[in-house]
Amino acid sequence: MKALNNFDKRNRFVFGVTLVASVGGFLFGFDLVIIAGALPFLEKDFHLTPALKGFAVSSAILGAIAGPLFGLWFTDRIGRKKTMMVAAVFFMLSTAGTAFARGILDFGLWRFMGGIGIGLAMMSSPIYIAELSPPEKRGVLVNVNQLSNVIGINLAVIVSYFFSFDDMGWRWMFAAQAVPVLFLMMGLMMIPESPRWLAAKKRLPEALKVLKRINTPEVAAAELDAMQKTLETETGGLHNLMQPGLRRALLVGIIIMVFSQINGVNMMLLYAPSILAEAGVSVGSHAILSSIPIYVFIFICTIAAFGLIKRFSRRGLLITSVCGMCVAHLLMAINLYLHWPPIYTLFPMLLATGAFTLGLAPLSWIIVAEIFPNRSRGKALAIVCFFLYLSSFITAQCFPMLTSWFAGKYNNTAGMYMVFAMICLSCVVFCWKMVPETKGLSLEAITSFWENNTKSNDINSDPVKADQQAIVCK
Incomplete structure (x- = not known):
């Protein structure tokens, strides 16, 4: 019975950290698609030309171009968890900035900031989930990030519809993103760092502690040993x-x-x-x-x-x-x-x-x-x-x-x-x-x-x- 309880506890832990990390995928879908519902109102309020319409949509994508390059450095230097926190900060800045934008230029700037968050999140979230998932569950759990992305897309459309009856409703469309961002920030405070990143930084006791929350002590020790051997031979x-x-x-x-x-x-x-x-x-x-x-x-x-x-x-x-x-x-x-x-x-x-x-x-x-x-x-x-x-x-x-x-x-x-x-x-x-x-x-x-x-x-x-x-x- 005790072993069964420990198994259920480990499953809940893995699912919990996956749920938190997958919010990055949710925000990716929500942030990129919420502009679709807001665009007709932005076009009216800011008198957008076709080129400026493209700018309103693509400014976030422009920010996302830089995100993976920064993310590669961040995920190796400060860790997967902290990189997701940096992404959440960018998301929050973008949420507040776009909701109170006074013109298309500052709107595009804040969308650009959100794009950096997207790039960081889409580099760090899947890596984090994969590195904490047991091998037999890794495929399913990593795909939760893609599913969260699609859920974010659908909720963005629903939010757009409910706020579309007011000429200023587009501001509430972007402000609504604050809810999942806050969930991500609070969740990140309660989950551990990736054990593989900890092992790479020679923080072996911390890595072993996290692995024991995922596997039995024997499996955790063997997995940590395999990590160390792999890290010794990697020269990519x-x-x-x-x-x-x-x-x-x-x-x-x-x-x-x-x-x-x-x-x-x-x-x-x-x-x-x-x-x-x-x-x-x-x-x-x-x-x-x-x-x-x-x-x-x-x-x-x-x-x-x-x-x-x-x-x-x-x-x-x-x-x-x-x-x-x-x-x-x-x-x-x-x-x-x-x-x-x-x-x-x-x-x-x-x-x-x-x-x-x-x-x-x-x-x-x-x-x-x-x-x-x-x-x-x-x-x-x-x-x-x-x-x-x-x-x-x-x-x-x-x-x-x-x-x-x-x-x-x-x-x-x-x-x-x-x-x-x-x-x-x-x-x-x-x-x-x-x-x-x-x-x-x-x-x-x-x-x-x-x-x-x-x-x-x-x-x-x-x-x-x-x-x-x-x-x-x-």
Whole structure:
């Protein structure tokens, strides 16, 4: 009975720290999407041009570009927990600043501060959860961060709707973020530092104390011993990523993450109320309400994606996902060109966001996490995340201007979605030619594949041999 009670206590502890750390993912989703509901009101109050609309949306993403680079230094120097606290401080400053902004310039500045918080949180939260999770639960617990992100997206839409009946309600939309930020701050005061970071800093008694709250004393001691042995042999550096094979892996990681941002679906999420308004749905609460099915659908697809990822190959699901997005953009272009009823706009938006959420959205992170060797994974992810947010910023900044250009030139925005369809088609070709199949393979086999500079389209029909030597492409 005592052993059972200790088991339940350890489970509650692991779940508790995961819940606290995943608030970073929640704030990422909430902060980036709350602007979608506020944008029609900001446009009216601040008299925004298309370029300034892009600035209002992309200023947070611009801040997020710097976040991963700072986060890499912070997570190693001051720890995972303190890095999340720094992110929470940036979130709180952004919450107060945007709620009381007097113009678009100071609004953009405070959004930029929130973006730095996003970058820090998305580097430190998943690392923290992974380093505290028992091996058999790590996958599920790390995915809680992604689920929290989607919950944050949905709550941002609901909050936007409830505050959309007042012309000044957009200020309350941003002020509402203070609630989860305070929860994160208070929660961080009660959880420990990552045992792996403590072990790296030679604070072994503290690391062992945390490990005993996760595992039995015997398992905790053995895990700490394994950590020490690993730390003694790790010598990773940026120069390793410049080796021929790993350089190719880095290129694949960067391009797949860039594709995840420039495919057009994120613009559907960020600008959903505005897109619906331009299609004929009234600006304000009605546009926000019409976009809610899209965000709820994303939540459902996020749950469904776990089963699909477990059952199907990485490349097969990835290519199918991007093909679905391509079809959705073509339908959106036809819809806008033929001036179908406004409600029809929802169907291609649902198809695009569903295909994205079921495939490219989760798989881009999974594949990037798998293709880099252990000794260089952190540094590689920092570089990849830099390009991720940079491409996201450029897309968010250019989307309203390009949409306005198509509307002025052709009296229709259908051309914008034809561009996105072509981008998705090029992504399909890239995934087919360059992205290797990593499902079911050990990290050591994947590392060997890149270090031996094996071509990604080499097919080895023997999975056992492949797991010893290289990657199987199916």
